[in-house]
Amino acid sequence: MAGLVAVLVLLTGCSQSVGGEAERIEPIPPSPSRATTTPPTTTNPAQPPQAGAPVDDVIAWIEAGDPADAAQYNVAFRDGVTTELGDDVAFRTPSSTSQCMTDSQNSDGALACLVDLADPPPRPADAYGEWKGGWVDYDGATVTVGSVHGDPGRFTAGVGPELPYGQVLEFGDYRCRADTVGLFCANYAHQSAVRFSDAGIEPFGCLRPATAPPQVGQMFSC
Template structure:
């Protein structure tokens, strides 16, 4: 994430480079904002982290075999969960496997293997718990660890780790999610809503 720069009066100063606007939590804030905080606070906290290079998260490893993910990104939290990955077949949307302490019960009339900790975060909605006939994107294994305090920006997303939790924002829709063993929380316009067919729990704008 490129920080905002302020041009000086020197004629040799390069042009100002502006990335996504940052608002809310100032740099150096140690703790993430609580649930219900303005989305700008979460964006500011994520961007206050030390940037990690997205190119270091373009592979996933399973059984000692590394798979090049191309334009996709994969990473895990320090405790090995959540395991998060994008998928270009779904417009680069982010999904995470989370070891939830209380995952949603299997939705009725589902087929395949129920994954209560499979969380899809395409932006304006979050699906928690779904059925899958194969491992899908996660068949490639695990991405590298994203250490605590580091921030990772890719596509429309920015993520940062706090302890064993991962916080991510979708810049395009100005929404955010906390992925934690204790549960999935939404930021911005995301609120609990009736889940679509085949989904265990749902957040929607």
């Protein structure tokens, strides 16, 4: 037994040394498939986008808000009467500066807002009927400000629930976020965006000033 132990000790010593020095074992580098990578960090923009900001920045800021429950905005209220809007939505900003609604039956779900503009576009000379300088239509490819409406149109149903500051409402091709400086809405189909506020209508993305059609005060188009 003593002889067997001596042989084992001798074999162990041979495996741990080469030429009297400890054998150095080089670490095996990790394969590329196992190498760890640190994902890029992104920060949500804290401040609302300014005039002239890239549309990607505007959309990123809108998306950074807290999601609103879209099911709560399929109704409108007027004089104590609640109207179910089906697939359409209605909402207003906390300041009530902007009251918005879609109309899938007559405008393919495009967004219209009544905005309390401090300086609305003047009534065109060719306009006849009841002029509404704060009526804004936004279908993604165009924005018109000021138009003729003989009746409240879709707003006959009243106004929608309040969209709190910092919350994002998603519907159709749109996402809208309310803020103290205005209501920001983006259209994903056309990669455009608009800010609605009493100071005016601010376009982003492909929207550029364009010649307004008859009976329209101001227009932006892609």
